[in-house]
Amino acid sequence: MAFFPAALVAGCTVGPDFHRPAAPVATAYRAADDVAPAAGAAPQASLGEGPQAQWWRAFGSDALDQLVDQALAHNESLAASDATLAAAQAQWRAVLGRRAPQIDANSRAEQQQVNLAAFGFGASPALGLDGNPDFHLYSVGGGISYDLDLFGGLKRQAEQSGSLALAQQRQTEAAHLALAGQVVNQVLTIAAIRSQMAAQQALLSDDARNLDLMQKRQQGGEGTAVEVLSAQAQLAADRPALPALQQQLAQARATLATLLGMTPDTLGKTDFTLEQFALPAQVPVSLPSALVHKRPDILAAEAQLHAATAEIGVATARLYPNITLGATLEQGAPGLGDLTANAFRGYDLFAGLTAPIFHGGTLKAQREAAVARARAADHTYRQTVLTAFAQVAELLHALDNDAQGVAMQQDALAVADRARTLSRKSFDVGNSGVLQVIDSQRTWQRASTALVQARAQQFLNVARLYVATAGGWVTE
Template identity: 30%
Template structure:
């Protein structure tokens, strides 16, 4: 940067102070203005309501597990600690806007040989010439003052404070995102446990039926009514059902272990069996407009706060090209005797100002500005990518919601028909109209259809949870404002620069 290019902005900044931060503009949404038409059932999207998780998850047992998880989950505690650290770092940055006053005391004894002069050391003290005889003397002093307080004419400190403030806001939004993710994980784990218990019940019912059929076939084999092949085949169905039962026990044990990790402690001793799988557990969530995601989803808010922080960092990098003006001032008392330290005439003070400007830095500031701009470019891409991912999550959840209901209806009809076929095949077998193979096939078809129905019901419930999370469920704009207010309270009173959104 050429010296003559600094004259005009330097004069203005010296008079009123200025900032080198670029004017922030939110990037345009890199997504369509509306969700895909096939995911809206022809209905216009509206502003999604602020639905607290207590209203969405209506199962009392699930509500209790979520409350325990919010209080004990270790990952959420890490996010809370990171938020507290970011707030504290912001407070440290804000303190740099004000002069730091230190109180210092000194007591010493010194001997100077003849024909020497005491060198200046920057402290409050007399200069003595000893040109003939050596001398020994005491020095006592108490002083208060500030050293190297930067006058922020060019906004370097304010840009750093603005950056720290936005990073603190981003950390608060990260905490909210972790909180929503935890709620969703607990809910999905609970739903999986419910579904696996329903599948266990089906497997146990199937095992009981297969054991009953196997006993019939063994008796028929002993009586010579069926071949050994048919008797052995019926026993393999029993073994298959036993494997399914043990597999479901294993899955349920893993579900419980996973829930224990999520809630941060073993499941409560009073924890009862979950509500019936068919019972309504979740409240339906209407989809909002794509633009509402920008203000509702904490991960998008965090990404934009980091983009604002990167924008502020450019101001800090630009200010590095301009002079650094600092003040130093001290006031205290000085005496050669401790008893005279606070007497009249012992007052001492000094004041000064220093200015430094880059002259030859071998490109350090230029490269620093280039790096800051690159970080801003990366933060912009990260923000746009977060918006795109949020849009995709909502669109995917809407697509599943719109198409899974017909699939569930068809699957329920398949279960009903398979139940009828199995019932008829049992009657035909008992009356000798069909062999046992037809009954086994009908039973296997019914079991598979019932398993698929539970799986689809689980998919529907999990998709409702995912849609709730994707729309920023449980996150309200008031929460963000409350977090910002909490960060602002960490700053010294009277400091207002660098925090606007």
């Protein structure tokens, strides 16, 4: 190897080295002139390190905590993601092993019958050989080979495989985070549906009471058939809403059961109500510069970019020569007892050189493709960051708007409830008709449903914000 330059023999690593993308210079998610939240409105965002692990405990429900823990332990999709991660990590170790010397052992036992006549020899009774003598041969040995990896092709392959394993790890972390968010979402959805069902049942009770009152007034000669029919029509119109809500509840329960890794019939009770959950006064949100180093999907895109960068080095190394060193040692003898004798020993030492001469442009094209894939991975990473920032910004706006919306709906419900009470009193003393009572009940029902929906949306958006900035899931 004296004809190789010293630097070549020592080896080098071709291709670009990966450098972690710089953190964004942004210090906020929203423009400075955005409308600030009303004083005292809760919950409010608190920019800092972001939420800690097990962020769902902020809702103050032991039952919710248990369901999330159960999902993380038994969800089938999550188990598949864990298995995929184990496979990626094993593949990385396999690639790393190729950089070490490769040692193999072999043994062989043979029996051969030689046709001496085919080589112009006849039988030799004096030597105890007939025309087709049998021979036995036993051999044992081994060999070692080592790829010098002159231009770092194996090193870049290991770097690429390790980055892909890290990307899968980040994707698995993202799957854990997403699963927790889905469980919280379904539990809150079930609570909202049950609250809507309670409001609908209260409305049906009012409808039934109105109908009973109208029938009694008609029987007493004070009411009319029109009033009775109006009350019957309203009760009939309100009844279909309850089965529709029951269907939504069944769907939400089935989805929750699937997330927990069980069948719907084994789910058990899910009698949640929104009153069982607490809204946190403060929602910790990661700073933009910290979010890119903590959010799993961004870290997965970063690892994919690292793998694509390493692939350029792999493709570049194929353009240059490579040397493999090796040695073999073998003992071969006609009898087992002779295998350790020096007379039957053989060995060889070798150095093999391979160099690409002409491949029709394939190797260069492969490198160009690797460079293009690295550019694509870079753009994908940047898009992932932008999407994450937009999502957080949207949810921060929702945090403010939801608080104002809930307050407005509470005021609207209070007014509707007062109007319903006054209209019933007015009807009882004969100052108004049943249509005014029914109309006030419709207004109250709409306000009640709107408040439930607004509160549910507020809970859901808070949970989404935790997921969007749940950097506490990843420990660096």
